[in-house]
Amino acid sequence: MTAIAHHREAPATAPLRILWVNPINQPGYDAPIADLIGRVKLPNAEVHVVSLAIPEPVALTNLEWRVFESSIWFPVTAIARYAATHGFDGYAIGCFYDTALDEAREISGDAVVCAPCQSALQIVSNLANRFSVVIGVEKWKVQMEDRIRHYGYHDRLASFRTIGRHVDEFQQDTAATEDAIRRAVREAVEIDKAEAVILGCTIEFGFYAQLQREFGVPIVDAVYACYKATEAAALAKVQFGWKPSRLYSMAPPGEDRLAASGLFAAPPPIGNTVIVPRA
Structure with a gap:
């Protein structure tokens, strides 16, 4: 039998443009995140890593508290609009709270929008039946547990384990942070019977590989x-046309309403930019 040849999919090597936002107005994490992405991205992907342009005196290094997070909902959404109008295929929101994810998806045009919590849950659900999440401080637990419940994974959550560190402390003493995460992972696996562990903050980067080797479970x-x-x-959007639906609950405001609102009349709130080019 031969395949029906009414349509030819784009090759897996088709060019991709992806936008990643670090949703703070400090550029310090842009280059490290760009470096991480550069190690693992497809050769055909061009990635723009950006942080927010929010004027002083506001100085955000983290979104741990809801009051901090509240200040960046619209900027993150406005950058989704920028992704829609500037030819990006995907838009990643770099905070484990999945800040403004639904709002960004509403206005992203053909760009697919993802965020860390939902992405990690989807991945871990293919690897284990029970998982734990390692977080910085107890403060985060309720909000993150709400997201896990919202996404439908709460019955698979073994535990949260905290390491007693704030976001802006994770990368200051990486040896101490790794030791703290190691203790949390051990407790999650040995006490809570987790079969996999999610590192519940994007700034917990640089630790997964060593701990994965030590404990023999997915980190x-x-x-x-x-x-x-x-x-x-x-890539699925480019190959198969699987772009965001715009029916019913996914419908954005019409262009006339958007223009009348004036919400996106100003330039997009993009501050620093690091571009990871195609190979």
């Missing part, structure tokens, strides 16, 4: 989970 890095989910979705 899901939030940056890689989110980036690879976005890249895969972007």
Whole structure:
């Protein structure tokens, strides 16, 4: 039997454009995240890693508190609009709270939008029946548990384990952070019977591989989970036309309403940019 040849899919090597936002207005993580992505991206992907342009005196290094997070909902959404109008195939929101994910998806045009929590959950669900999430401090637990429940994975959650560190402390003393994560992973696996562990912050980068070797269970890095989910979705969009639906609950405001609102009249709130080119 021969395949029906009414349509020819784009090759897996088709060019991709992906936008990653670090949703803070400090550029310090842009180059490290771009470096991580550069190690693992497809050769045909061009990736723009950006942080936010929010003027002083606002200075955000993290979104741990809801009051901090509240200040960046619209900027993250506005950059989704930028992705829609500037030819990006995928847009990644780099915070494990999945900040403004639904709003960004509404306005992203043909760009597929992903975020770390949902991406990590989708990946870990293929690898294990029970998982734990390693977080910085107890403060995060309720909000993250709400997201896990919202996505339908709560019955597979073995535990949260905290390491007693804030986001802006993770990369200051990486040896101490790794030791703290190691203790949390051990407790999750040995006490809570987790079969896999998610590192519940994008700034917990650089630790998964060593711990995975030590414990012999999947340790899901939030940056890689989110980036690879976005890249895969972007490629599926280009190859198969699987772009965001715009019916019913996914319908955005019409262009006339958007223009009348004036919401996107200003330039997109993009600050620093690091571009990872195609190979």
